[in-house]
Amino acid sequence: MENSAYALEIRDASKRFGGIVATDHVSVKVKKRQVFGIIGPNGAGKTTLFNMITGVYSPTEGDILLDGCSIVGKLPYEIACSGVARTFQNIRLFGELSVYENVHIAYQKNMTYNLLEGILKTKKYQEEEAECAKRCKEALEDMGLWEMREHMAGNLPYGMQRRLEIVRALATSPKVLLLDEPAAGMNEEESADLAEIIKGISKKYQDITILVIDHHMDVIMRVCDEITVINFGRQLATGKPWEIQNNQEVIDAYLGVGD
Ligand SMILES: Nc1ncnc2c1ncn2[C@@H]1O[C@H](COP(=O)(O)OP(=O)(O)O)[C@@H](O)[C@H]1O
Numbered sequence: 001m002e003n004s005a006y007a008l009e010i011r012d013a014s015k016r017f018g019g020i021v022a023t024d025h026v027s028v029k030v031k032k033r034q035v036f037g038i039i040g041p042n043g044a045g046k047t048t049l050f051n052m053i054t055g056v057y058s059p060t061e062g063d064i065l066l067d068g069c070s071i072v073g074k075l076p077y078e079i080a081c082s083g084v085a086r087t088f089q090n091i092r093l094f095g096e097l098s099v100y101e102n103v104h105i106a107y108q109k110n111m112t113y114n115l116l117e118g119i120l121k122t123k124k125y126q127e128e129e130a131e132c133a134k135r136c137k138e139a140l141e142d143m144g145l146w147e148m149r150e151h152m153a154g155n156l157p158y159g160m161q162r163r164l165e166i167v168r169a170l171a172t173s174p175k176v177l178l179l180d181e182p183a184a185g186m187n188e189e190e191s192a193d194l195a196e197i198i199k200g201i202s203k204k205y206q207d208i209t210i211l212v213i214d215h216h217m218d219v220i221m222r223v224c225d226e227i228t229v230i231n232f233g234r235q236l237a238t239g240k241p242w243e244i245q246n247n248q249e250v251i252d253a254y255l256g257v258g259d
C-alpha cells in the first residue's frame, strides 16, 4: 500500500547497548527514489541504524516507518518481505558456490511454487524459473558480472565480491536497498566505478530507494541526493551534498579528521 511520500522515516530513534548510546535521537526522512547517504567515523552508529531498519535490533526509543507504517517489533524476515534488502559491511557470500548460484539463491524469495510443483516441473514452476533466470542474468549484466557467472564467488577479486553482494540484494526486488560501506577496502578507481554503479541502479530501478553508508566522502558526495552526518550517535547535519560540504560543524568534527 503506497501511502507516504517517504520510503523510510526514522523518528527520533535512540539505541542503547548497556551504557553505550549507539544512536542518540536520530531523525531521518528518506523520500521515495532518493539516494540517501549516511556518513560518520567508525563507531558513529551507522550500522546500528541499518540494524534497526532491518529489525535486527529494536530502537530503545522512537519509531521507524516504512512507507508510512511502523516496523518496530517486526521480525527481520517480515521486514525483508516488505521490501528491505541490505548488504553487509563484511562480505557475506556463499564463497563455495558460483556467482550465478549466489544470485539464484537470493532470488528464491520471489518464488511461489511448492516442492511438488518443482518435482513435477509444472507450468508455474517453469514460468517462475524462466523469470528467475531472466532477472538473475539482467542483474548480473547490470553489475558487469555476467561473464564471471561460472566462477566460484570466493575466488573473485574483492571489488567484484562487493558488487556481487549488491546483485544478491537487488535480486530480491527491494523497495529499499541498504548498502553498508559498499566501497570498504576498494581503491580509488574501484570506488569511482561503484559510485557509477549505484547511480545506474537508481536510474534503472525506478521504484528503488537507496541508503548508503560510507566514510569515504567522495563516494557519498558523488551519488547522494541528501546526506546525514552522524558522530557519536548524534546527527550533526542533514542536507544536500554541497550543504554538508560547507557546514562548519561537519568540517570541524569530521572533514578535518580524514581517514
Ligand atoms: N550489539 C552491540 N552491543 C554492544 N555495543 C554495540 C553493539 N552494536 C554496536 N555497538 C556499539 O555501538 C556503537 C556504534 O556502532 P556501529 O553502529 O557499528 O558504528 P558504525 O557502523 O558507525 O561504525 C559502537 O560503540 C559499537 O561498539
Ligand SMILES: [Mg+2]
Binding pocket: 046, 047, 048, 089
Ligand atoms: Mg558500521
